[in-house]
Structures are given as C-alpha cells and as structure tokens.
Amino acid sequence: MESKDPIEDRLTSGSHRSYWNDTEAPLAYKKLEGDITTDVVIIGGGIAGLTTAYCLSKSGKKVVLLEDGYLGSGESGRTTAQITYALDDRYYDLENIFGEEKAKLAAQSHLDAVSWIKGAVFAESIDCNFKSVDGYLFSDPTDKEENLDKEREATGRFGLPTEMVAHIPGFPQDNKQRAIRFPNQGQFHILKYLKGLADAITRMGGEIYTGTHVDEIDKAAAKANGFTVTANHIVVATNSPVNDILTMHTKQFAYRSYVIAAKVPKGTLPYAMWWDTGNQESKWVAKPYHYVRLEPFDDTFDLLISGGEDHKTGQADEEHVTEKQRYNNLIAWTKSHFPYFTDIAYQWSGQVMEPVDGLAYIGKNPGDDNIYIITGDSGNGMTHGTLGGLIINDIIMGNPNPYIALYDPSRITLHTGLDFVKEVGNMGYKMVKDWVASGDIKDVSELQPGQGAILSKGLKKIAVYKDDDNVVHSCSAVCPHLGGVLQWNDDEKSFDCPLHGSRFTALGTVINGPAITNLPTVALKDN
Structure with missing residues (x-):
C-alpha cells in the first residue's frame, strides 16, 4: 500500500489543522503549466503576498502570484489572526533601539495597517467575521510593574490612543490586575479574508497559481514546476526568504508558537484581545508571551483562542519540555486566567520569525535592485504582512512612503549587539552539539x-x-x-x-x- 504523507495535500504546514483551515474550503487555483512574462511575480500566498498582489494590481501592474501549497497554507493560516498595533516588543525598547522619531513611525505604521485592513474589508465587501475590538496588555509575574507604566507613557507619546485601566474585562472580578487598553484593534477569519483579496486580484486581471513550487530565483525570473516566470520585479513573501543563503538569517530567528482553541459558552466573555508582557526569565532572546482572543463559533459557543509557550524551532529539548507538553502548559495558563472554557476544540502550532531589532524586513533584498522581501513578522504577521504589501507597492511604483527606510532589510541597528551575539551563539552551539x-x-x-x-x-x-x-x-x-x-x-x-x-x-x-x-x-x- 502506498504510504501517506502526514501533512495532507499541502493544506497546511503541520499535522494539526487550525480552526481557519478546518472551516474554509481550500483556496486552490490551477498549477503553473507554462512559461509566463509579467510585470511582477510574487512568491508566497499568505497575507504578505496577497496584499502585495492586491496593491500592485490596483496600481495597474500585471501580477502573477505563485504558491507552493494552497493560499494561506503556510503561516498565515496558522496564526491567531489578531490585527493590532500593540507590538510583541515594547515601544520603549524600540525607542532605545531606533530613537524616538523612528519608534513613533513604527507606531504609526501599525496604526495605518490596522486601518488599511478595515478599509479593504469594507471596500471589497469581504465576509470574514471582522470585528473591531479592544486589546489589553498586562504584566507577566516576572516583569516589573513599572514597565507597564513605561509602555503606557511611550505609546501615548507616539500617538497611540491608549489608556491604563484598573481591571481587565473578561478576567474574574477578584483579579485587580492593571492593563493598558489598546482601543479599536481588529480580528477576522484569516482565510476568508485572504479569499476576499484573491477574488479582487483575479477580478483585476492578476493570475494566481497554487501547487506551484519555486525552486530557483534570480533577477530575471522565478522557475517553478519546470517553467519560467519572467518578470521585471520579483517579490519573495514566504515568511522566511527562500532566495537568501545567509544575509537575512543572521538578522532573524525562527520560533515555534502553540495555540489552543477552547469552547466557552457564548456571552461569557467579551470580544477582546489579551496579552501578557512575556516571561522575562526565559532563556530565549524573544521573551515568550501569551496572546488570547475570542472568535464566534456556533449558536452556543465562542472559541477562546490562546497562544504562547514559544521556543526556538527545533529546540524544544533545550528546555526539556516537549512540543506536546507545551499544549498542557498553555491550557493551564489559560485556565488560570479564563476559568470558563469546556473542551479544547483545536490545537496547532505556527512559526514566527523574530528579527533581532523587533521590526520586519520589507524592501529590496540586500544587494538586489529588483528582488524584494517581506519577512520578520515578529508575531505581528497581520500588520507586518499588510505593511509589506503597501511598502513594496510604493517602492515599485516610485511613490513616497514614510516607512521605506524604517523597514529596509539592509538596515543595521547598533543597540541589539548582545541579543545578536546570544542568537548567533545559540546557532553555533546547536550545530556542534547536534553533529556530535x-x-x-x-x-x-x-x-x-x-x-x-x-x-x-x-x-x-x-x-x-x-x-x-x-x-x-x-x-x-x-x-x-x-x-x-x-x-x-x-x-x-x-x-x-x-x-x-x-x-x-x-x-x-x-x-x-x-x-x-x-x-x-x-x-x-x-x-
């Protein structure tokens, strides 16, 4: 009998299906079956690639998008789909790294991305369960409470409409923990949103090919399925760049993150987002944190979608906690904060690229004039992916954009030296340890x-x-x-x-x- 690959039909990049994969038909298009010439070829069918294709199609460019699996079968389909300008990294840390003006630009860029997504949902009439919700950032027990005040002050100075609240909606009433409220965030069903973008792209004349594996990229073309797509511009939007051997991979590092989706009786919790500030005692440079939201499920239940328990990819053993055990840890943490849920309906994990300085890399690939990359989501894939499309569109079209320099993949940040040394040292240690x-x-x-x-x-x-x-x-x-x-x-x-x-x-x-x-x-x- 012919054996079966555990990852079925390239629907998703793991053995667990996410809630999104399980509740939306596969976003499949025909395979590439011939040579093509186009203005722009985009590699990757997640939120970054589809937003780029959408923006460039609206700008009048002829666009071809190539996806190895189905649309959203990579990390976009394994996200928790939070649309937020509350970043994984603290704004006061970004100010230390980039300075006040650039940290303020970063805040404005994510505010713009949230607004753009809302506008796209409305403009294209995308039925994707979109909701505007508030988010709440609270201190992890390992973090200093004064850091929450520092973050509130920084977000206010950078133009974000935040406020400190004395009690967190959705927490038990006896929990008097403070939090920073981030108003008017967003949430949606990510695959339904991607389908809406894809429908708009094809309606504008763009071409989408799935089941199309790119195995070679140069400045003139991308080669896939034995055929050549010749283009003036090549955009690599594959979460981690597949066209780069080393340069970008000394600037960012891959982490696995875990998710559970638990049933809660409808009406028990408000639609909102909740985040802690992360375990400051973690051995990992990217301090793992927890992130939670509510999603409509059926007439009786909502889904409480909770994520966290991160570790560097391929290194769960370094903490002597297996991948499977991390779900139990996540369930225990979630139960301690939201003691309302019944059974676990879904569990899955995803991959996050953590840039050493906290911001994504969007723009021309270092050393190339017409090859562009979108990578380094840093746990904010919905907004960073959206910014990728907006910025790449403006670079190709020659439009001014205030964020081009901020997200330039060639940038060098001098205040991340210790973190860089730790991450690179970890790679060297693992290389030697695993070979012996x-x-x-x-x-x-x-x-x-x-x-x-x-x-x-x-x-x-x-x-x-x-x-x-x-x-x-x-x-x-x-x-x-x-x-x-x-x-x-x-x-x-x-x-x-x-x-x-x-x-x-x-x-x-x-x-x-x-x-x-x-x-x-x-x-x-x-x-």
Whole structure:
C-alpha cells in the first residue's frame, strides 16, 4: 500500500489543522503549466503576498502570484489572526533601539495597517467575521510593574490612543490586575479574508497559481514546476526568504508558537484581545508571551483562542519540555486566567520569525535592485504582512512612503549587539552539539507507527519515519540550507532545523524555508 504523507495535500504546514483551515474550503487555483512574462511575480500566498498582489494590481501592474501549497497554507493560516498595533516588543525598547522619531513611525505604521485592513474589508465587501475590538496588555509575574507604566507613557507619546485601566474585562472580578487598553484593534477569519483579496486580484486581471513550487530565483525570473516566470520585479513573501543563503538569517530567528482553541459558552466573555508582557526569565532572546482572543463559533459557543509557550524551532529539548507538553502548559495558563472554557476544540502550532531589532524586513533584498522581501513578522504577521504589501507597492511604483527606510532589510541597528551575539551563539552551539550527538535511536526497530527520529550511522545523520503501515522512510537529516542537523517534531510530524527554521514533512518534502529543496532519500541498507 502506498504510504501517506502526514501533512495532507499541502493544506497546511503541520499535522494539526487550525480552526481557519478546518472551516474554509481550500483556496486552490490551477498549477503553473507554462512559461509566463509579467510585470511582477510574487512568491508566497499568505497575507504578505496577497496584499502585495492586491496593491500592485490596483496600481495597474500585471501580477502573477505563485504558491507552493494552497493560499494561506503556510503561516498565515496558522496564526491567531489578531490585527493590532500593540507590538510583541515594547515601544520603549524600540525607542532605545531606533530613537524616538523612528519608534513613533513604527507606531504609526501599525496604526495605518490596522486601518488599511478595515478599509479593504469594507471596500471589497469581504465576509470574514471582522470585528473591531479592544486589546489589553498586562504584566507577566516576572516583569516589573513599572514597565507597564513605561509602555503606557511611550505609546501615548507616539500617538497611540491608549489608556491604563484598573481591571481587565473578561478576567474574574477578584483579579485587580492593571492593563493598558489598546482601543479599536481588529480580528477576522484569516482565510476568508485572504479569499476576499484573491477574488479582487483575479477580478483585476492578476493570475494566481497554487501547487506551484519555486525552486530557483534570480533577477530575471522565478522557475517553478519546470517553467519560467519572467518578470521585471520579483517579490519573495514566504515568511522566511527562500532566495537568501545567509544575509537575512543572521538578522532573524525562527520560533515555534502553540495555540489552543477552547469552547466557552457564548456571552461569557467579551470580544477582546489579551496579552501578557512575556516571561522575562526565559532563556530565549524573544521573551515568550501569551496572546488570547475570542472568535464566534456556533449558536452556543465562542472559541477562546490562546497562544504562547514559544521556543526556538527545533529546540524544544533545550528546555526539556516537549512540543506536546507545551499544549498542557498553555491550557493551564489559560485556565488560570479564563476559568470558563469546556473542551479544547483545536490545537496547532505556527512559526514566527523574530528579527533581532523587533521590526520586519520589507524592501529590496540586500544587494538586489529588483528582488524584494517581506519577512520578520515578529508575531505581528497581520500588520507586518499588510505593511509589506503597501511598502513594496510604493517602492515599485516610485511613490513616497514614510516607512521605506524604517523597514529596509539592509538596515543595521547598533543597540541589539548582545541579543545578536546570544542568537548567533545559540546557532553555533546547536550545530556542534547536534553533529556530535549519537542520535535519538540506535535502530529503526525502536520506532512506533507515526513516529520519526534522527539516526546516526557513522558520519551520516538520517531522518527516519515509520508510517501507519509500518513502512520506514529515510532521508538525509542534514538541512540543505546550511547543514544543520534536523530534529523530529512529534507534534506536527515534521523534521525541523534548529538553525534557521526550515521544516520538512516526515517524508522529506520542504514546507518552510529558507531551504528550497526536499531532503534526498537515503537507503538504510547501504549504511
């Protein structure tokens, strides 16, 4: 019997379907089946790629968009879909890094992105459960309470309409915790929103191809499915750039983040967003925090969607907490703050690219004149992805845009040196440790059905997986990007690279960049 890839039909980049994947038909288009010439080719069918295609189509450009899976099958479909100008990184930290004027620009850019999304939903009549909601930022127990006051003061100086409140709506009445209120945030069903953008793009003459894997990019064209798309401008909007070997991957680092969606009786909680300030004692440079929102579910229940428990991709073992155990930790944290939910309806994880200075990289790829990148979502993928489309459109069209320099991928920030050293040091440590490690198992007979592992055979590292029919599959366990030793992710049934976040299915198919090629198969009998 032919074995089945655990990641089914490229619907999503893991074994768990998100609520969004499960409640919207696959956004599939025809595959690329011939050579094309266009003004702009966009690689990636998430919020960044589709917003870029939408903006450029409105500007009169001929646009072709290529997506490896289906639209939203990457990280956009695994988000919690919060549209907010409350950033993962504190505004007072951004001021220390960039200075007051640039931190104020950052605040205004995200305020603009929230407004633009609301405008697009209205202009295109997109039925995506959009709601304007308030958000509440409160202190993690490991954080100093005075830092909340610093953030409130900084957001006010930068023009954001925030206020301090003495009690958090939705928390039990005996919880007197203060919070910063961020009014008029947004939330939606991300895949329904992407469908609305895609419908508008094709209506304006843009072309969308799914099931189309790009395996080569240069300044003249993108090559996919054995065909060539020749273009004047090439936009890489793939979460992690697949056209760059090293430059951008010393500026940002991949993290896994976990999500549960729990049923709560309708009317129990207000529609809102809640965030803590993150674990200041974490070993990770990007201090993991929790992020929560409410989503309509049915006539009886809403879904409380709660995320967090982050770790560097491929490095869950560094904290001795497995990927699966992180859901239990997330459930416990959520229950302690929102003791209202019944059963868990969904759970999934996603990948976040954390830039070393807190802001996305949007613009011309360093060293290129006509290749552009959108990356470094930093947990604010809805607004950073939207800004990507707006900024790239203005660069290509020659329009002035106040945010071009702020998000320039070539920028150098001098006040992040210690964090940079920690992140790069972590990569070097993992490279050495994993190459000298003996592997997870000594023989494939140790594998249970549905389980994968790393097997060492002399100097070789082999990724092995036993499917539900007890057939063993084996590939190289060396990431084709820069040689990191992959790690088995037993939660999402994938092999993940601990260096730069590339991910592969259990059968070796690439599903996350920066790697662009599949893992070569390895015959176990020859080793």
